[in-house]
Amino acid sequence: MTAIDTAIRAAAADIELIGVTKAYDAKTVVIPQLDVALRPGEFTVVLGPSGCGKSTLLQMIAGLERVSGGKILIGGREVQNLEPKHRGCAMVFQNYALYPHMTVAENMAYSLKVAGVSKAERAERVATVAKMLGLADFLARKPGQLSGGQRQRVAIGRAIIREPGVLLFDEPLSNLDAQLRHDMRVELADLHRRIGATSVFVTHDQVEAMTLADRILILNKGHIEQFDTPKAIYHHPASIFVAKFIGSPPMNILAVTGDGSALRLADGQVVANFAGKGSFQLGIRPEDITVKAGGPIKAQIRYREDLGSHEILEADIAGQPLRIATPFGAEIDPTSTLSLSFSQARLHLFDNGTSRAISNAFDQTKSAPASVKEYQ
Incomplete structure (x- = not known):
């Protein structure tokens, strides 16, 4: 020195x-x-x-x-x-x-x-x-x-x-x-x-x-x-702004509704178990989405980018854009409907009004509240 x-x-x-x-x-x-x-x-x-x-x-x-x-x-x-x-x-x-x-x-x-x-x-x-x-x-x-x-x-x-x-x-x-x-x-x-x-x-x-x-x-x-x-x-992004600003491609943000037992997309598809009620924004990073036969969530491919080490799939899910990062060598039919699985441990929930993250929203060790107000 x-x-x-x-x-x-x-x-x-x-x-x-x-x-x-x-x-x-x-x-x-x-x-x-x-x-x-x-x-x-x-x-x-x-x-x-x-x-x-x-x-x-x-x-x-x-x-x-x-x-x-x-x-x-x-x-x-x-x-x-x-x-x-x-x-x-x-x-x-x-x-x-x-x-x-x-x-x-x-x-x-x-x-x-x-x-x-x-x-x-x-x-x-x-x-x-x-x-x-x-x-x-x-x-x-x-x-x-x-x-x-x-x-x-x-x-x-x-x-x-x-x-x-x-x-x-x-x-x-x-x-x-x-x-x-x-x-x-x-x-x-x-x-x-x-x-x-x-x-x-x-x-x-x-x-x-x-x-x-x-x-x-x-x-x-x-x-x-x-x-x-x-x-x-x-x-652990603190807001939707941070979630979308950090990451390439950025985190997917999807409008969802809690019905007391699950979070659903506009077309009724269930994306996560959740005991709260109200309108929310759900975040999931492209690399945390799995494409697999029999997956419970359906989306339609619109475009694909081959980046050598991996591919980025641009899809439509219930009328909303969704990016999916797939590993090198994955065989995916570009004309087919995708069957997807979201890792619940990697999901993020944001308040629809403030855009701030809701802490422990998917913590299975505690009972979920009945409405979004109890999260704030």
């Missing part, structure tokens, strides 16, 4: 946002009110669709956007009124933001030069970081002579050379091709394990979120839909 690794790990700070709001005017409220705490040394991914407020949230932490209300604490210190340079954060941008007339070494060392760090120490830190990021052979080059991945590593190096306790990433991989994004995800995960900085990574790419995060914060119109581990978010 280098001196930079040790310094960053020691500086890793918790981040707490208390009642933070952001509005540009009375009609343009980006973040209505947000409360969240990020642990020191944790890799948090802020995930959501375009316009949900994730980049605004990151920029408020960095000090590039002023908060409209509330407090931001980094390491227990209020920073919402401090300039960015006094917050102990370093930021990596989507467009790299490198100086084109400077070499790699000069780009990485620039913030240290401005801070008055001696030339000898600057050179030592540049050499250490360049070796860490595989840039030792490119220090004399300028950004225009580098590939996209190399430029991104320079931007990361420029951030960590300051030994920050908090690293902020604003969609840093979106300009890279698919293979390079994969390679950079591996490098970022390895870098985080090594330096242990508190990292906040903004993206709309669920693959980046699932593979990089210790915890994922899912935003929807400035509100937190769920904040949990990747595994918990995938297997």
Whole structure:
């Protein structure tokens, strides 16, 4: 472990946002009110669709956007009124933001030069970081002579050379091709394990979120839909929004009605045993549906996608779309009616009004309530 690794790990700070709001005017409220705490040394991914407020949230932490209300604490210190340079954060941008007339070494060392760090120490830190990021052979080059991945590593190096306790990433991989994004995800995960900085990574790419995060914060119109581990978010989504946003293909959501003994589709088919009554939304992931002869649930194939390792079947069930992931080599007649089985242990039930998950809806160890109101 280098001196930079040790310094960053020691500086890793918790981040707490208390009642933070952001509005540009009375009609343009980006973040209505947000409360969240990020642990020191944790890799948090802020995930959501375009316009949900994730980049605004990151920029408020960095000090590039002023908060409209509330407090931001980094390491227990209020920073919402401090300039960015006094917050102990370093930021990596989507467009790299490198100086084109400077070499790699000069780009990485620039913030240290401005801070008055001696030339000898600057050179030592540049050499250490360049070796860490595989840039030792490119220090004399300028950004225009580098590939996209190399430029991104320079931007990361420029951030960590300051030994920050908090690293902020604003969609840093979106300009890279698919293979390079994969390679950079591996490098970022390895870098985080090594330096242990508190990292906040903004993206709309669920693959980046699932593979990089210790915890994922899912935003929807400035509100937190769920904040949990990747595994918990995938297997226990807190809302229909999360269920449909995570997964490729996403979770199937079907309108069902509880009659006191079962959940039924619009055509009367029973999809699960259930003692409650009312209208609900039933969720099941494509890989949790089994195609088998004699299966109790019927659907009609509309389209199939052969992805090599598996197939995705697009089907119609009681007038609703249904995606089914089938294993490689499965023999399925595309003209036939599908016979399906749903694994009840993998079903999810959501309130029809709030779209929030109903906990323990299919827990066989407790008696089911008579109506949806008893779940709320």
